Amino acid sequence: NAGVTQTPKFRILKIGQSMTLQCTQDMNHNYMYWYRQDPGMGLKLIYYSVGAGITDKGEVPNGYNVSRSTTEDFPLRLELAAPSQTSVYFCASSPGLAGPYEQYFGPGTRLTVT
């Protein structure tokens, strides 16, 4: 199993550009998450999904959109990129929503908006 994979690893965007961060998991997990991590801060939840076709906002959803058309994929879309979106983005998946289930993380995407 590859686990959770994310592409790209690094990206530089100009202000106002758009991009999609890709996330794929091969563990057949229903639950998937997008986090961002700013320097010196903890991870903040952007969006999550409890299954194909179902998504919900996390703590910091503004400026982002997600979709979940398959169990495996959970792309994160940035429209009109802003410098405030410079961050490291982590995708995660989990076999359960309630209970002690751990979250499995991808390696992260480092995004710079200039």
Add this chain to the structure above:
Amino acid sequence: GEDVEQSLFLSVREGDSSVINCTYTDSSSTYLYWYKQEPGAGLQLLTYIFSNMDMKQDQRLTVLLNKKDKHLSLRIADTQTGDSAIYFCAARGYNNNDMRFGAGTRLTVKP
């Protein structure tokens, strides 16, 4: 302040014990986690503890939880250079969509 706080840096000598501390604010936190992140990799779960426990030991790792003070610690015995990484503390209630992470403690182990 942040929901989960931890110091940002810790440096120890190889063979010494490392203690990484964490405090959290939500008294309803049910599960408390320690994740490890190595360079270029995602976070990997090291261990977790239920809020009704006060200690958990797993080989070189000891987790202590003081629920009254909302304080969690991770002790690594006989720290090795391979333990150099960033360690994240996390707390959540019953559901996985309310996980709160600390900023991570960068542990440096000197030979």
